[in-house]
Amino acid sequence: MxxxxxxxxxxxxxxxxxxxxxxxxxxxxxxxxxxxxxxxxxxxxxxxxxxxxxxxxxxxxxxxxxxxxxxxxxxxxxxxxxxxxxxxxxxxxxxxxxxxxxxxxxxxxxxxxxxxxxxxxxxxxxxxxxxxxxxxxxxxxxxxxxxxxxxxxxxxxxxxxxxxxxxxxxxxxxxxxxxxxxxxxGLVLGILGPLRRGGSVRHLGRFGTEGVARELSTGATMLFGVPTMYHRVAEALPGDPELAKALAGARLLVSGSAALPVHDHERIAAATGRRVIERYGMTETLMNTSVRADGEPRAGTVGVPLPGVELRLVEEDGTPITAYDGETVGEIQVRGPNLFTEYLNRPDATAAAFTGDGFFRTGDMAVRDPDGYVRIVGRKATDLIKSGGYKIGAGEIENALLEHPGVREAAVTGEPDPDLGERVVAWIVPAEAQAPPTLEELAAHVAGRLAPHKRPRVLRCLDALPRNDMGKIMKRALAHD
Missing domain, CATH: 3.40.50.12780 (ANL, N-terminal domain)
Structure with missing residues (x-):
């Protein structure tokens, strides 16, 4: 066997x-x-x-x-x-x-x-x-x-x-x-996962909302996707009652590989009565956290550590963060049986990836809510903005921007500022190219939802955001535009 x-x-x-x-x-x-x-x-x-x-x-x-x-x-x-x-x-x-x-x-x-x-x-x-x-x-x-x-x-x-x-x-x-x-x-969760459970998988070949509706209305119980896919679902729902009905009947809708914007969460929930849940993993660690099926499906979080996974947040000097206040930002480090063993032929990179006590340095920045839910605010290298003495995560600003009716897509980066250290830059694809929202409008929108120090100081409008095969926004490409 x-x-x-x-x-x-x-x-x-x-x-x-x-x-x-x-x-x-x-x-x-x-x-x-x-x-x-x-x-x-x-x-x-x-x-x-x-x-x-x-x-x-x-x-x-x-x-x-x-x-x-x-x-x-x-x-x-x-x-x-x-x-x-x-x-x-x-x-x-x-x-x-x-x-x-x-x-x-x-x-x-x-x-x-x-x-x-x-x-x-x-x-x-x-x-x-x-x-x-x-x-x-x-x-x-x-x-x-x-x-x-x-x-x-x-x-x-x-x-x-x-x-x-x-x-x-x-x-x-x-x-x-x-x-x-x-x-x-796609491979480990989407193919090997069902086979380990003794269940079955139906692969669409190419993602499309018609295929999702067909499979979920003929016996499929779960849907795995990335944010780009769920965005297409959210866009299609108002004119597709069959899709809404099929999603409403699903047992579990799971999104991963990048953060699903809160705006898409809310549109899908409003049309179907079902909440998409998110999980958090990496190639090196497989899965670390998830919103549980029997837990609260809270938009904007990746849930709690999975059984067997030790997770901690640390300061830049490696000091563990003990606060569960939803505000204190630290790097996620994880330890457990889910981790990879090494980078092939790269002992230097392997050694640099782990702490002395065996935790993997993910490079992802997060906060923890009082009940232990983890909210990722971005990558240490590209999404942590140090502005005016504050550590700011790009992810929460992106979610706030996406709640503005004039914004179709959004990305946030930092750039050098002589006074603040770094200033917040908003890159958006406007909902209407001929009438994009102004910087003042978006700054007030973000300041009112989050805090004044998190408002964008620079606005750049694009026709499209650069994305990779998984639909993740390529921040480094933006920084060099």
Whole structure:
């Protein structure tokens, strides 16, 4: 029996495991196809997976894990330089891909194995120990080439079981999502999560509100998405009663990978009666916190630490912050079985990422409410603004700006100021390009909602904010505009 996916051998005959569009596999079929992959890659050390949003990717990763081998998911949209770096750094023995997929130049020298989702192979009884590498997932590389985070098998099990506790996630749940499969959110939570529970997943291939409505109205119980997806949902709801009805019937709507603006939270709740809950994680830590299914779904927070996760906030000098006042900002540090073991081939970066007592330095800044709920206010490098002696988080100002009717999108950064140290800069996409709100109007709006020292001092209007594949705003690109 697989220690990660016991349902592969214990699920009832005919139980659905995976569905991508019109193609699907039962648990029995998945066990057979993954077993065939496992037989082919056993002993390979590391295996690259061309991670398209397809049935073959899921089978490839499960089969690799069954063989006790580490999978290296590759983003099909990566450029040749990034792919070349990942391949030379991770040294995979071969690449798994769907038949017919055209692979780019950097992969030409690597042996290729096509994944046959109808193949049959023996299920492995030995799929590795808790500390063995399961996945090597490359970070986005905002400060140099991407680093390979080595995620052990125990971290997958720990994070998925902690989420099962927080979300009351069972084998009866049917998850729908349209996320890419080369990162933790789409692959670990979206594919491996349902399989560990013995439930099923329906992948949309490409996200669309029509697909969400169809799946949630025909048996799906949960939806995972990123803020861009929920923004599209919020925009579509007023003219789509079927979507509203489908979302209203969902057991759980979960957003992650970036903060979901409060404005979108409120629009979805008003139209459906359902609250989106948020969780907080990283490639290196998997999941750290979440709003619980049996807790208060409070917009603007990522809930409480998950079972087994130790979380603390610290000052710049590392002194722990004991206040639960909703105001004192500190860096989040975490410790627990959910953490990665190292950055591949980067002992220097690994050592710098951890404190002497084993906590991982996330680089995320947050405050804690009196009841322990964590509110993230931004990244230490790009979202913490030190102005007039105050530490200001960009996130809460962005939420306040988005509540203004004249603002469609918003981002906040800091820039040097001779008097304040740093001044708050608001970058907005106006709701009406011909009549954008004024700086004075937005400054008064923010000062009235938050505090005068948090008001923007500079306003810059754009046609669109620069975003990455996950919909996250790229603040560094703004700073260099």
């Amino acid at each position: 697989s220690s990660l996916f016991p349902a592969l051998t214990s699920a009832p005959d005919g139980r659905a495991a995976l569905r991508f569009g019109e193609r699907s596999l039962t648990y029995g079929e998945l066990a057979a196809a993954a077993g065939a992959v496992g037989e082919r890659v056993r002993g390979a050390g590391r295996v690259a997976v061309w991670a398209t949003p397809a049935l073959e990717t899921a089978v490839a990763v499960v089969g690799t894990l069954l063989a006790g081998v580490a999978a290296v998911p590759l983003n099909p949209k990566s450029g040749d330089q990034e792919l070349g770096h990942i391949l030379s750094d991770s040294g995979p023995a071969l690449v798994l891909a769907a038949p017919g997929d055209e692979l780019p130049g950097p992969l030409a020298g690597l042996p290729r194995v096509d994944v046959d989702v109808r193949a049959a192979g023996p299920a492995s009884a030995d799929d590795g120990g808790p500390g063995d590498a399961a996945l090597i997932v490359y970070t986005s590389g905002t400060t140099g080439p991407p680093k390979g985070a080595v995620i052990p098998r125990r971290a997958l099990a720990a994070t998925l079981d902690a989420l099962a506790d927080a979300w009351q996630w069972t084998g009866d749940d049917v998850l729908v999502h349209g996320l890419p499969l080369f990162h933790v959110h």
